[in-house]
Amino acid sequence: MTNKLKLIFCSLLVGAAGFAQEVEFTEYELENGLDVILHQDNTAPVVTVGVMYHVGAKDEQPGRSGFAHFFEHLLFEGTENIERGKWFDIVAANGGSNNANTTQDRTYYYETFPSNNLELGLWMESERMLHPVINEIGVETQNEVVKEEKRSRIDNAPYGKIIYATGINKYVFDKHPYKNSVIGTMEDLDAAELDEFKSFFQKYYGPNNATLVVAGDINIQDTKKMIAKYFSEVPKGPEVERVEIEEEPITETIEATEYDSNIQIPAKLFVYRTPSMVDRDAYVLDMISSILTDGKSSRMYKKMVDVEKTALQVLAFPRSQEDYGTYVMGALALGDTPLDTLAVSMDEEIEKLQTELISEKEYQKLQNKFENRFVNSNSSIEGIASSLATYSVLYDDTDLINEEIEIYRNITREDIKRVANQYLQENQRLELDYLPESAKE
Template sequence: MRKKVFGLSFALFATAFGLKGFSQKVDFKEYDLKNGLHVVLHDNKTAPDVAVSVMYHVGSKNEVKGRTGFAHFFEHLLFEGSDNIKRGEFMKIVAANGGQNNANTTQDRTFYYEVLPANQLKLGLWLESERMMHPVINDIGVNTQREVVKEEKRMRVDNQPYGQFMAVVFSKMFTNHPYHWVPIGSMEDINNAKLSEFKDFFKKFYVPNNAVLSISGDINIPETEAWVKSYFESIPKGAEVVQPAIEEAPITKEMIDTAYDPNIQIPAIFTAYRVPGENTKDAVTLSLLTSLLSKGESSRFNKYIKDQKAEALEVTAFNYTLEDYGLYINLALPSGNVPLDTLLNDMDAQVKDVQTNLITDAEFKKLQVQAETDFVNSNNRNIGIAENLADGYTFYKKNTGHVNDILTEIRSVTKEDIRNAARKYLNQNQRLVLYYLPKASK
């Protein structure tokens, strides 16, 4: 899931002094190569390392029914090697040169990166160009990664307590849109796919004109430009990638459903609301609302439901932001024998209060400090800056500089905006109520 779901941690200086006067501008250079690859360069001398990243605008929403899980599968498959990198050597090369690397996949994009000592920039560029230009996609790699992905699904989803709830919620909240399934996809689909289908998927989506090469670190800009051209410009341009544009009909009636999980002993209650995508002011506002309700011990859910009433072991809210839509979710686990409906009523009462009354000045100031601190922390490392720059170009109408707009967006939200967003989106006739229960024994 996207990094925006949770995570509004405090820094000591923020608590002590606030961030009202803080301004942190990220300077960068951006341009396109002849093959359409968008390049973003940020010279940052604060640490002697460099983050080399490539964001491909392909995720699980680019898949089709019957062939789900492809984007996540390629997150693994493209570490298998290339014409010039032996199978299994990709990660070893990075580690041997003092670096680290990883990748992750969402519904909307796949993100690969290396963080290396600054003097190993050329190595990072070569590795990512090899991944893009001529990876080895054969039966050996496909069969190997099938087993890797199966084990990941068993560990993170099938055998993980509450591991299935997101798949259930998305399947209920999206009927037509490919957000209907989650990135891990179906193992049956992966097993049934032919090698030719994997090759076609790569040829269609993993092309320079569907990617952003974002580099942040201790670099020399002219030198880096020359190396980027040398490694990437000869990669052939692909066909234009058209992102799906599928609209869901509004939800106008409350949906009530039940799901069973054999890995849990404590039931849970979820409410989910479909909300606008991340490139909207409402998405920023709703993220502040989740912090009001559940961030920290003094948040409303924790203060009233968990502490004062002692009815919940855990109660939280989060705004799952994606490109086309988002999901706003409240959830709670009962303490003792407290009925799930009691927790549902408790959460609804707190939402109703936000819909009815403006939050206090103290709460509002706290929300701003939390959100601003989270933004500052996201730019503390070169990989965070590289991803934020790539996000801006990919998801904010090619506005790479969106990273420099975030503080303004946070500060533009008013108490009235928070109340109005709650009124507009968090209504009972617009939601799913999911009773998530231990699987009954036979």
């Protein structure tokens, strides 16, 4: 009887978890082109207001790298109705939190408030869209902030060039702007004139290039009225031309060396150019990453860390992007292990994927991992808001918040073998030796 009760209880928990993942939403568009997505969840008195603009580092002009990320900072400076430097104070004084982030493809701003401050969040984001103050003092202030961020996150951070891809993408992309880093160069920002910042805002920050998401403890009809009040009068911006640059396939191994004064342990990396994040094969590559390095039972970890003891750590992960992706594999050398030894071990694991189907047991374990990840993927209102915006802006399919798991469920063992053969070839990759600065001597 006890075991039966436990089984029933577990079944109820699983059913509840699965049900909780069904994210209902309402989506519509204002006359000015602003895409609006609303998700009502009244279980907790909190609400997230987020705006994702379809502009990222890839949209910058040559010689003006870092603009998109710079705006992530600049648009917290203040507006015509929010005093300079007071944005964060207003949010904190009303029990909220806020942040922003930038990628190659989009920029996202959000606030999370107690739900009785929903209107404040909507007003603040409409102010950011309609009345930002872009002046010399704001540009100069944020220039110093961005410089310090670059120093702390990239220049002085161990393996910063790998984490932020500044030491990778320049080799994998020749023509596409993905070759530039999101944070850009300080020389480009220093050289920019104030009018260039104003022009960038006018070009990309119109409502027709944005998606507004409101998620949490809301009433749909009341929220629609508030959105109309604060956003319907925002004038439509110019039509945005999307980047359409095709790269020639990589047909010969690219060999490169990068040095980092902040590390003592060298690393060997393989980097491949892969398809767009919307391509089904990008999902297969995600699964391949899990096979190779997800946890201590993963193939590369067991082989290189546990058995051979040649690697201190291993990694394999896709960087999914709108136009192209990259796939990074690597290992940190243990002791005096030559980097060539690490390369041989990694190639052996790639070859296994290319020549043998993974076992049914490993396949089922893989599916269980992704089912569990799906169940936990939208466990917060902030996470749901971000996911809704991302699927709408970058995938053009908001329904993926509920349906993406079906893509993973339908990936077969044969798909894994095929994709490993199609994308993880030696002549299609960058082979990067990532060394301490002292190795130059």
